[in-house]
Amino acid sequence: MASFTASSLSTSTSVMTTCDSKPEITPQKLMNSSILVQPEWIEMEICDVGNSIFNELPLSKENLNLKVKSLNTALVFKDLKLLKLLASTRNGLLNKGLRSTIWPELFIENHAINDTPTDWHDLPKHKDEDQVLKDVERSFVSFPKGITPEELKDLRTRLNNLIVRVIRTTPALNYYQGYHDVATIVVLVFDDDDLAFKFLHKLTLSYLRDHMLPHIESTVKQLNLISELLEKIDYKFFKAIGSIPPLYALSSVISVFSHDLSKFDDLCLVWDFIFVHDDPALIIYIYASILIYYKDDILNDLDELSGKSFSSDDTLIDESSTSIHEDEFYNRDFIHVILNNLIDNNLNSTNSIDSNLEIYNILQLSLKYINKYPPSSLKLMSEISDYSVLKAKRSELELLKSSSSFNNEPKRPSSSLPKKKGRLSSIILRNKSLSLILKLSLGIGLLSIIINYTVSNHPNVLSHSFIKFRSREFGVLNSFSVNAIFKDVENTALFFYSSAGKVVESIRGNGNR
Amino acid sequence: MSNNRKKTILKVIILGDSGVGKTSLMQQFINGKFSQQYKATIGADFLPKDLTIDDKQVTMQIWDTAGQERFQSLGVAFYRGSDCCVLVYDVTNTKSFENVQSWRDEFLIQANIKDPDNFPFVVIGNKIDVEENKRLISSKKAQALCANLGNLPYFETSAKEAVNVEQAFDVVARNALQQEESLEFSDDYTDAVNIHVDGDNYGSCGC
Numbered sequence: 001m002a003s004f005t006a007s008s009l010s011t012s013t014s015v016m017t018t019c020d021s022k023p024e025i026t027p028q029k030l031m032n033s034s035i036l037v038q039p040e041w042i043e044m045e046i047c048d049v050g051n052s053i054f055n056e057l058p059l060s061k062e063n064l065n066l067k068v069k070s071l072n073t074a075l076v077f078k079d080l081k082l083l084k085l086l087a088s089t090r091n092g093l094l095n096k097g098l099r100s101t102i103w104p105e106l107f108i109e110n111h112a113i114n115d116t117p118t119d120w121h122d123l124p125k126h127k128d129e130d131q132v133l134k135d136v137e138r139s140f141v142s143f144p145k146g147i148t149p150e151e152l153k154d155l156r157t158r159l160n161n162l163i164v165r166v167i168r169t170t171p172a173l174n175y176y177q178g179y180h181d182v183a184t185i186v187v188l189v190f191d192d193d194d195l196a197f198k199f200l201h202k203l204t205l206s207y208l209r210d211h212m213l214p215h216i217e218s219t220v221k222q223l224n225l226i227s228e229l230l231e232k233i234d235y236k237f238f239k240a241i242g243s244i245p246p247l248y249a250l251s252s253v254i255s256v257f258s259h260d261l262s263k264f265d266d267l268c269l270v271w272d273f274i275f276v277h278d279d280p281a282l283i284i285y286i287y288a289s290i291l292i293y294y295k296d297d298i299l300n301d302l303d304e305l306s307g308k309s310f311s312s313d314d315t316l317i318d319e320s321s322t323s324i325h326e327d328e329f330y331n332r333d334f335i336h337v338i339l340n341n342l343i344d345n346n347l348n349s350t351n352s353i354d355s356n357l358e359i360y361n362i363l364q365l366s367l368k369y370i371n372k373y374p375p376s377s378l379k380l381m382s383e384i385s386d387y388s389v390l391k392a393k394r395s396e397l398e399l400l401k402s403s404s405s406f407n408n409e410p411k412r413p414s415s416s417l418p419k420k421k422g423r424l425s426s427i428i429l430r431n432k433s434l435s436l437i438l439k440l441s442l443g444i445g446l447l448s449i450i451i452n453y454t455v456s457n458h459p460n461v462l463s464h465s466f467i468k469f470r471s472r473e474f475g476v477l478n479s480f481s482v483n484a485i486f487k488d489v490e491n492t493a494l495f496f497y498s499s500a501g502k503v504v505e506s507i508r509g510n511g512n513r
Numbered sequence: 514m515s516n517n518r519k520k521t522i523l524k525v526i527i528l529g530d531s532g533v534g535k536t537s538l539m540q541q542f543i544n545g546k547f548s549q550q551y552k553a554t555i556g557a558d559f560l561p562k563d564l565t566i567d568d569k570q571v572t573m574q575i576w577d578t579a580g581q582e583r584f585q586s587l588g589v590a591f592y593r594g595s596d597c598c599v600l601v602y603d604v605t606n607t608k609s610f611e612n613v614q615s616w617r618d619e620f621l622i623q624a625n626i627k628d629p630d631n632f633p634f635v636v637i638g639n640k641i642d643v644e645e646n647k648r649l650i651s652s653k654k655a656q657a658l659c660a661n662l663g664n665l666p667y668f669e670t671s672a673k674e675a676v677n678v679e680q681a682f683d684v685v686a687r688n689a690l691q692q693e694e695s696l697e698f699s700d701d702y703t704d705a706v707n708i709h710v711d712g713d714n715y716g717s718c719g720c
Contacts, residue, residue, distance in 0.1 A: 131581060134532040134553075141550045177531070177553045177581045216583050245590055251555035259555055333524070333559065333574065336591075340558045 054089035064094070071098055075105065084276045090360050092272030099268060100190045104199055106275045123168040128175035132167070135180040136160045142262040144188065158196075159187050166201050173204065173212040178255040182208065185258050185267060207280045210388050211254045221383050222284060222390065223249050228380045229288040232373050237295050240302065241339065244332045248339035249287045256283055262348040266355050273363045280389040281375045282366060289365040291339070293358070294346050298338060305334045521571045523689040524559075524594050526624075528616045529601035530609035531580030534639040537672035538601060539577045542682045547673050554579050557591045566690055573686055585619055592624035596696075597633045597689035599681075602650070604638045604669070610650045614662060631695075633688035635666045637681055642671035 054067050067086065071093070074082040083102060093099045136156050140147075147155070163183050167173050183200055190196035210218045226246040231238040251259040256274065261267040274282050291298070347355045375381050375390055384390055527535045536551045543562045559576040576591060578584075592598075598620050602609040613636060621629045636659050638650060652669060659667040666688070668681035 131531060137532075138551060138553055141552045174583065176583055177579060178555045180553070216586060220587075247556055247587055247590055250587075254555070259552065333594075336557075337559055340556065 054086070054091065059091050064091075067091070068094060068098070071102065075101060078105075080105065087272050087276045090356070092269045096189050099272070100192075100195070103189070103271070103275055104195065107199070107202065107278060120165040120168050124171070126164065126167040126171055126175070128167060129164055131177070132163050132175055132180065133160060135177055136163070139180055139184050143264040155184075155187060158193065159183055162187060162193065162196055162200060165197050166204055169201065170205070173209070174214055176211055176216075176254060178251055178259050179204075179208065179212075181255040181258040185264075185271065188264065189268075207256065207283075207389055208254070210385075210390070218385065218388065219250070219254060220245070220247075221380070222388075223247065223253060224380050224383075225284050225375070225378055225390075226288050226291075228378050229284065229369065229373060230291060232378075233288065233292060233369060234295070237292070237299075240299060241291075241335050244335050246339075248336050248342070252287055252343065253283055257286070257343075260343040260348075262344070263352055263355060265352060266347060266359050269356065269359050270363065277367075279370070282370060284375075284390075285366040285370045286362065289362045289369060290342065290347075293362050293365060294342060297346065298342065301338045302331075302334060305338065306331050521569065521690070521693060523571050523573045523596045523686060523693055524576065525573055525597045525599060525685055525689055526576045526578065526592055526595045526620065527599045527601060528578055528620060529580060530603070530606070530612050530616075533580065533601045533603040533606065533609050534672045535580065535601050536577050538599075538637065538639060538670065538678060539575050541672040541675055541678045543575065545675070547675070556584070556587065564686055566686055569690070571686070571690060573682075573689070586623075588619065588623040592620060595620075595624050596692040597635065597685050598624075599635050599637060599685055600665075601637045601639055602655075603640050604650045604655075605640055605643050605647050607649050610638075610655070610658075613658065617662065630663065633685075633692050634662070635668065635681060635685050635688065636662075638667070638669045639672055641669045641676065642674045 054063055059067070067089070071083065071086050073079075074086060083105060087093050087102065087106070093102050136159050139159055140152060140155055144155075159180065163175070163180060166183075167175055182203070186196050186200045186203070190199060204212070210222060223246045226249050227238070227242050230242060257270050258267055261270065270286065274280075274286075347358060350358070381390070386392075527539060529535055531553070536554055537547060539560060540551070541547055543560050554577050557576055557578045559574045562573045562575065564571050564573055576595075578588070578591065598617070600613050600616050602613050604610075617634060620626075620634075621632065626632045636655070638652075638655050641648070655669075656667055659665040666684050668677050668684070670677040670681055672678060
């Protein structure tokens with residue numbers, strides 16, 4: 001526990017040190033210090049700093065506590081960037097309680113939603129309420145597990161009320177099957193029905209409204225983006241499965257994966273991620289990433305089912321055959337059925353630790369693709385209405401992009417040699433030798449005096465000069481138990497993470513200039 | 514590969530209003546089980562079942578579909594190449610019964626069936642396990658409709674209690690096989706279907 005805390009703090013404080021432009025605390029100075037002998041420097045993107053702390057799987061109990069406290073601190077300080085940084089790490093927002101507080105922060109922060117002026121019960125009945133009831137009656141199938149019939153009944157009543165309240169409040173919305181799956185998640189996360197309504201209403205209008213037009217055409221247009229994306233990402237793979245319209249993605253896309261992911265935790269991770277980036281287009285990119293992630297399995301299954309070799313090169317590029325034999329129908333059917341069951345046969349069939357990791361990888365992949373092939377680069381976007389959530393939301397996002405951690409990529413191998421790069425990067429101290437600890441201990445006596453002084457000034461945690469001061473100490477003390485210095489971990493975490501957010505912000509400010 | 518080509522695949526589509534029990538019927542026929550806990554079907558998906566009909570080995574692909582009307586237009590992607598269509602209604606739900614004919618008509622258009630008068634349909638009235646007073650559609654009424662639609666075979670089933678499911682799908686399989694074999698004689702059938710399906714698709718979307 002102690003060693004983790006210490007090293008994680010050292011990692012992050014070194015970032016502060018590096019990013020500080022004042023000469024007196026440059027890494028070089030630290031390196032030249034008589035206390036530090038031969039430290040190793042590695043390069044790390046600023047956006048990876050937060051990730052590096054909490055990305056272990058499974059997260060240890062200590063790290064978990066630290067993360068919870070960090071999240072709470074970020075909440076207290078309304079530090080959205082820090083919230084996003086923490087939410088982007090592997091276990092996302094961890095639990096229902098945090099999600100019900102943080103999702104609205106991430107997502108409905110700037111959108112004042114007026115309560116329904118009258119009691120929603122008194123609003124006119126919506127034409128789709130019968131369909132809602134039919135779907136509510138078969139809801140909560142995969143989760144929650146082990147509830148009593150009474151609890152199930154209660155959940156279904158809440159679900160029905162929630163959906164009916166949304167569609168009565170905005171009668172122009174056309175309910176669709178799959179929307180009820182979205183609403184089940186909201187019911188499970190939010191105990192407060194009014195907050196659940198506000199959240200779902202906002203989610204509906206800013207993410208799902210394309211699917212709630214009278215016809216399904218706008219949904220199909222969104223789905224078609226998956227094909228184009230696939231064509232850009234992996235042309236050979238596209239040739240193998242691109243002959244059918246991506247209707248296999250229908251349930252995942254319109255339900256934001258809630259119809260298909262059978263583990264509640266997995267689903268919440270995906271939602272954490274989407275809300276952190278607050279971009280409806282990510283749903284399409286995540287789906288495409290799932291296809292790419294399981295490409296080998298898909299091709300193997302196709303070979304097996306159809307008796308043809310989809311995975312061999314010559315089949316893929318063969319465009320000479322003009323007539324389509326009846327067998328071609330079966331191939332298309334096979335493709336559909338394999339892809340339609342892709343999530344069920346993979347993510348839903350593994351244990352939660354594996355699926356958790358796979359989801360993290362898939363999400364990181366989707367970030368890579370949305371940066372490399374943004375929606376604006378897709379030709380089929382021209383078919384999509386200007387009022388689509390994919391377009392209306394985009395303009396806001398382009399502005400935010402430069403200051404968010406959008407450049408996150410899957411874990412990179414760390415290099416021991418510092419490289420020059422144009423992008424914002426920082427140098428991190430990595431401590432690995434035990435002998436260093438011994439040598440460091442020589443300086444402890446001297447430093448403890450300074451530290452005691454610092455702790456007594458705790459209320460000043462947010463002042464920048466204080467942070468610089470602290471960071472220098474942490475840089476030096478990187479292998480000591482922080483518990484021994486501070487009274488408890490809570491103070492450490494509270495102090496550190498509230499500061500870190502401000503520093504990251506100021507670094508970004510510098511970087512953008 | 515040659516084995517695969519030889520094996521006859523019978524494609525069967527199950528249609529009907531939301532909640533009539535399409536998924537339950539399919540699951541009962543294929544896996545012999547019933548659950549109260551089937552999720553609503555979104556889009557379409559099939560399960561295969563190997564059968565022997567009069568010494569002939571066939572694989573039946575049973576396609577389960579979404580019942581909500583807004584998904585109907587997607588059928589064009591799934592219905593092509595079907596050998597039989599099962600129209601399901603719920604004997605406790607009048608509207609689902611009234612919609613049987615429109616499901617049939619929609620299928621004929623979207624699957625682009627060349628010879629609609631001879632395409633095999635089977636009608637199923639499901640949920641006969643309910644108490645008598647909850648039942649709203651009598652056998653007589655259902656039989657009259659089926660006669661009117663061209664003497665379609667009619668079955669009353671309970672997917673929940675496995676009543677008549679096997680029998681209904683036996684007829685489905687036989688009719689599908691007959692349909693499949695009749696198609697083998699028309700060589701240019703498939704090309705024609707392919708061209709027209711796409712054309713009609715865009716035409717119908719526009720209106």
